[in-house]
Amino acid sequence: MNIGFIGLGNVGGKLAGSLVRNGLAPVVFDLDAGLIARQVAKGARAGEGPAQMMRDCDTVISCLPSPEACAAVVTQMLPEVGPGKIWIEMSTTDAAEIKRLGAQVIAAGGQAVDCPVSGGCHRADTGNISIYAGCTRETFETVLPVLTHMGRRILHVGDLGVASTLKVMTNYLATANLLTLCEALTVMKAQGMDMGVTYDAIAMSSGTSFVHETESQLILSGSRDVNFTMDLIQKDIGLFQKLADDAGVPLEISPLMIEMMTDGQRRYGTRAQSDRMIERLEEATGLSVLADGFPQELVDDEPEERGYEVVARRG
Known part of the structure; x- marks a missing residue:
């Protein structure tokens, strides 16, 4: 699967880095050219923008700071969406908006997944973060191999929008x-x-x-x-x-x-x-709530392992 990744900020850069580290060589893009260069130096390929990436990739992942940014990216990608194309949104965003945008992708013949992560930037950096996926079961099984390179525990939560909620x-x-x-x-x-x-x-x-x-x-x-x-x-x-x-x-x-x-x-x-x-x-x-012996930054010392699906109890 040829993968694109848009949005290389605090979380997105680490998720894209996991794809690079695991040999998937994603095509990457961000409005900050320096963030693109950083990933390319590790083994990623530079993308030109959302439209080109959806045209040339099977799956495009986005991890963006706001629903507005997400909508702007999907609008650019839509003309290139068709059968076999998948859009995965991994930021924390508005469920109603993700359903609206996902419906446009599906209407164009593609597939859509809302796929937010949880567990902190330090775990995103090591591929040990948790991932929720909202989509059809068929789509989930298609994207699961990609998700297991970015997260440890993967939970299929139901339809599009459920994960964001x-x-x-x-x-x-x-x-x-x-x-x-x-x-x-x-x-x-x-x-x-x-x-x-x-x-x-x-x-x-x-x-x-x-x-x-x-x-x-x-x-x-x-x-x-x-x-x-x-x-x-x-x-x-x-x-x-x-x-x-x-x-x-x-x-x-x-x-x-x-x-x-x-x-x-x-x-x-x-x-x-x-x-x-x-x-x-x-x-x-007037107090100083400090103590000796605590770290200046969080480091995930759990060994990286290939992720797996967590089977949810249904009630």
Whole structure:
């Protein structure tokens, strides 16, 4: 399968890198020529743009920062879509928009998959990230061999749009966990607790989580650089709030989270790292929530292995 990859940012560049590392030599494109050159130096091939890539490739993967960027790319690709062509969208985006764009691809004779990832940039970098896939079963079986070179656990979740809906939900939960961890760590610091001991106490308790075991380390080290920015957080939790609004679900925590993140952006910048939310509490208390012995960046030390399908329970 001849593969194209559009969007070589924080996540996309790492996913494309996994394809390169595993010998698939994708054709790559980004508006930043430097990002293209970086992948070409590793063994990728430079693409000219979405239309050329859909014309010359069997499958084109996109990983883009917004629904608007996604729509722009699909619009350029559509004239080249036909039988045997597949579009895979791997960013976290609006489910309704992915269904609208996917329907256009399918109407042109192609196949479409919404395929967001979860697990952090450090796992995207090693091919150990998790991947959701929303599409027909036939399409899923066609693209699964490609997906297993980018992720460890691959879950076919149902029809087009289902994966994006689930991914927005998981990012909402991760953000809520980050904000509660900021509060928990600050209160423990105010109570005079050793912050290294506090980290370990959480990690071995019912209060632990993936977010704690990753982002809390970066908070305590002072790095505060999880490679995920506040504007992306706002996009994702905003999409989750939209799902709730559309379904008439009266949420209470979600609007507060949006308000808190808006304040964080106002203080530190629209594209500030999301971990810097701890600094709102540091400023309010005069405390420094730091500890020795924690890393400046996250590294996935799990050996890379070929991915596999996770069979979901259906209820």
